[in-house]
Amino acid sequence: MNLNDTPEEAAFRAEARAWIAANRYDERTMETLKGLAGNGAPLPSAELWALAKDWNARKYDAGYAVLTWPKAFGGRDAPNLAAIFAEEEGPLARFQGYLVITQFMCAATLMAFASSEQKAALLPRIARADDIWCQMFSEPAAGSDLAAVRTRAERVEGGWRVNGQKVWTSGAHMAGWGTLLARTDPTTPKHKGLTMFFLRMDSPGVRVRPIELMSGEAEFNEIFFDDVFIPDAQRLGEVGAGWKAAVVTLNSERMAIGAMLDVDSAALLDLACETGAITRADVRQTLADWIIKERGLRACVARQLTAISEGRAPGPEAATIKLVGGVMIEDMAAYALDLIDGEGLALRPGRDPRRVYRDMFYFGPAQRAAGGSDEVLKNVLAERVLGLPMEDRPDNRLPFNEVPTAPRG
Amino acid sequence: MRLSFSSDHQGLREEFEHVFAAEATSARARAGASSPEGWDRALWRQLAELGWLGVTASEAHGGLGQDPLALCLIAEAFGQRLAAIPFLGAALGFADALLTIGDRSLSDALAPGVVAGEVIGALAIPEHFTALDIDDGHASGACPALMDAAATTHILTLAGAGSDAQLILLDVTAAHRERIDSLDRVNLAWAVTFDRAPSRTLARGETASDLWRTLRARYATFMSFVQIGAASAALDMARDHVIQRYAFGRPLGSFQAVKHELADVLAAIEIARSNAWFAAAALNEGGSALAQAGAAARVSATDAHRLAARANVHLHGGLGVTAESDAHLHYRRAQALGLVIGPSSVWRERLIAELVAARAVAPAAPQLPRTGS
Numbered sequence: 001m002n003l004n005d006t007p008e009e010a011a012f013r014a015e016a017r018a019w020i021a022a023n024r025y026d027e028r029t030m031e032t033l034k035g036l037a038g039n040g041a042p043l044p045s046a047e048l049w050a051l052a053k054d055w056n057a058r059k060y061d062a063g064y065a066v067l068t069w070p071k072a073f074g075g076r077d078a079p080n081l082a083a084i085f086a087e088e089e090g091p092l093a094r095f096q097g098y099l100v101i102t103q104f105m106c107a108a109t110l111m112a113f114a115s116s117e118q119k120a121a122l123l124p125r126i127a128r129a130d131d132i133w134c135q136m137f138s139e140p141a142a143g144s145d146l147a148a149v150r151t152r153a154e155r156v157e158g159g160w161r162v163n164g165q166k167v168w169t170s171g172a173h174m175a176g177w178g179t180l181l182a183r184t185d186p187t188t189p190k191h192k193g194l195t196m197f198f199l200r201m202d203s204p205g206v207r208v209r210p211i212e213l214m215s216g217e218a219e220f221n222e223i224f225f226d227d228v229f230i231p232d233a234q235r236l237g238e239v240g241a242g243w244k245a246a247v248v249t250l251n252s253e254r255m256a257i258g259a260m261l262d263v264d265s266a267a268l269l270d271l272a273c274e275t276g277a278i279t280r281a282d283v284r285q286t287l288a289d290w291i292i293k294e295r296g297l298r299a300c301v302a303r304q305l306t307a308i309s310e311g312r313a314p315g316p317e318a319a320t321i322k323l324v325g326g327v328m329i330e331d332m333a334a335y336a337l338d339l340i341d342g343e344g345l346a347l348r349p350g351r352d353p354r355r356v357y358r359d360m361f362y363f364g365p366a367q368r369a370a371g372g373s374d375e376v377l378k379n380v381l382a383e384r385v386l387g388l389p390m391e392d393r394p395d396n397r398l399p400f401n402e403v404p405t406a407p408r409g
Numbered sequence: 410m411r412l413s414f415s416s417d418h419q420g421l422r423e424e425f426e427h428v429f430a431a432e433a434t435s436a437r438a439r440a441g442a443s444s445p446e447g448w449d450r451a452l453w454r455q456l457a458e459l460g461w462l463g464v465t466a467s468e469a470h471g472g473l474g475q476d477p478l479a480l481c482l483i484a485e486a487f488g489q490r491l492a493a494i495p496f497l498g499a500a501l502g503f504a505d506a507l508l509t510i511g512d513r514s515l516s517d518a519l520a521p522g523v524v525a526g527e528v529i530g531a532l533a534i535p536e537h538f539t540a541l542d543i544d545d546g547h548a549s550g551a552c553p554a555l556m557d558a559a560a561t562t563h564i565l566t567l568a569g570a571g572s573d574a575q576l577i578l579l580d581v582t583a584a585h586r587e588r589i590d591s592l593d594r595v596n597l598a599w600a601v602t603f604d605r606a607p608s609r610t611l612a613r614g615e616t617a618s619d620l621w622r623t624l625r626a627r628y629a630t631f632m633s634f635v636q637i638g639a640a641s642a643a644l645d646m647a648r649d650h651v652i653q654r655y656a657f658g659r660p661l662g663s664f665q666a667v668k669h670e671l672a673d674v675l676a677a678i679e680i681a682r683s684n685a686w687f688a689a690a691a692l693n694e695g696g697s698a699l700a701q702a703g704a705a706a707r708v709s710a711t712d713a714h715r716l717a718a719r720a721n722v723h724l725h726g727g728l729g730v731t732a733e734s735d736a737h738l739h740y741r742r743a744q745a746l747g748l749v750i751g752p753s754s755v756w757r758e759r760l761i762a763e764l765v766a767a768r769a770v771a772p773a774a775p776q777l778p779r780t781g782s
Contacts, residue, residue, distance in 0.1 A: 001411065001693055002690060003410050003698060269761075269764060269768075273765065273768060281758075291705070291760065292704075292757070295684055295702075296709055298683075299687040300679060302683075306410075306413045319676075320679040324680060379665065379672075381676065382672045386648050386672075388651065388652065391664075392659075
């Protein structure tokens, strides 16, 4: 139990602070970046991606990127230092969110299953974010029920031919590479007929189509595979062991969970102070509740980081953080929009706090569905932590191609 | 930041649990509370003999000489069981206050008695008193409902405010006490009235108020561990029930509606646990972070405990509302513990007041441009 830095951590913090101060962007850009969490108008998506890559490249060149990675791959195996660096980055830390899939999820899967030549060629480019990767998992008929993916990979001379469709793939429009979970055997039960691959996104037959969301943003994509060839050398793990590889991908997300915590009750308190709403007793009580919950979430992240750094398996923290944090985004956004101005249905040009809370309002529902919906997380907590019995699941024992997919008759 | 308890702390907790789990059964708690004395003096003596009433007291005073982190885990283990003993006020609040006040002669005089279970202290918030008149080393007054006060010998409280504030220690050994209809069925509340009880002023003015705020935040932190232990006990009871109870040909706990209710309870407990661990670290370091951390731990733990107790009653169906089931003991306790050192609304207000003051922004007229009109 220690709220303070160790001497090593304090030294790193001082070093990080000095480096960030010397290398961050000019005031105007920083001011706009705060718009991601503060008061300004957001930058267009393409500019943000470019800045995210540039900032990461600066970090990489100075030795501050991928601090959580194992030393063997150029990291420092230090989630605590990564957390400290992010605290010092301030608004710049938001860029890590763009790189979670590349540097955590896809990288972890490559580290576990790629050949040493592949790792040597691909990981440094990932660490510098020269290459953006996407993770092609969800499909129109396989979201929460991820093991039901139907995108088919069939053996051909020297490799595999892929046909099918993926959806909700974050960042695919920016990605040069991607990992792919595909079905190689539809005649065995669902978890056993899957295999993991990776491929270049400019492979012939791959078509990426961004999906416009309610916010007007288009960070998610549909991907169509039309007789796409993947060399067998780009298979990750054994044939039929794709579920195991998918679990490696999904588990790596917990290392990034702090970067995913997207609630800022302090900004809401600022807003209430600025508008004078803070004099209302009901506002004070509601804000206190969120501040307390956010403090709990951040301490939960700290518990998890501590467990990882002590070599212990983390408990139910990750699912708790995602479950509680997701609903909070929706609740806080709706509350803030009401609080700012009951009449204010329209955005004003320029600086307008509504913009930030509108973005949260639009983003909340996506957060509650992505990477394990609330319902899936609750099942995980109930079954794996509390030990409640699973429901009868015929899909686990039937060959995949005999699992019902629609009402009978 | 590191949030984890050492294996030494966990080992000590297991040692305590080993004794306490065997003795502190709900049957015994019920019997103790409905005995003529209204509490379980035998269990109290047993814990005293084993040193568990003086976890943080020095070895010179007969205690175990452990740090407050150890006491946090013991508090959690205590919370997991029902026991008709004044552990909360005496072994947590009062025992810790004696050390924190740091008055050598005071702790020399009282700590050995606390460890032996003969000095049974309580921290009473000013709101607990309907009257309190202090005059020349004596005090008269009344607490219409003080938890666990069957055998309370000392009450520590803050009287007055501002420059008139006094941190006072009342000797209520001779006070009149009357059992009342308690919200908590195990840890009963008593109406305590005292006339010219010996009173000692430990601090005055700002010093007294500051000290009181620290004592209160520390007590809130220990209490949050008790509440988390109690919440886990209610959750475990609900889980055990829904696993063995069948309906519609399958275990109740296999229905998602049931799973999701309990998953929400688990998530609330994990948030509360995280806030409590942070507060424990702040308490152990003794810095200014405790004021906010203690308030956050207190509110979170009350929420989690009440949610767990309510889910437990509900998932037991009709059985949950009977006197026979222990479910109502948890339910009533959860409500009562949330009140003992003031309700959550007060702690939320304390937190927000601190934060607003820290911003040094006086709530001013709206600065944003407004639409309409």
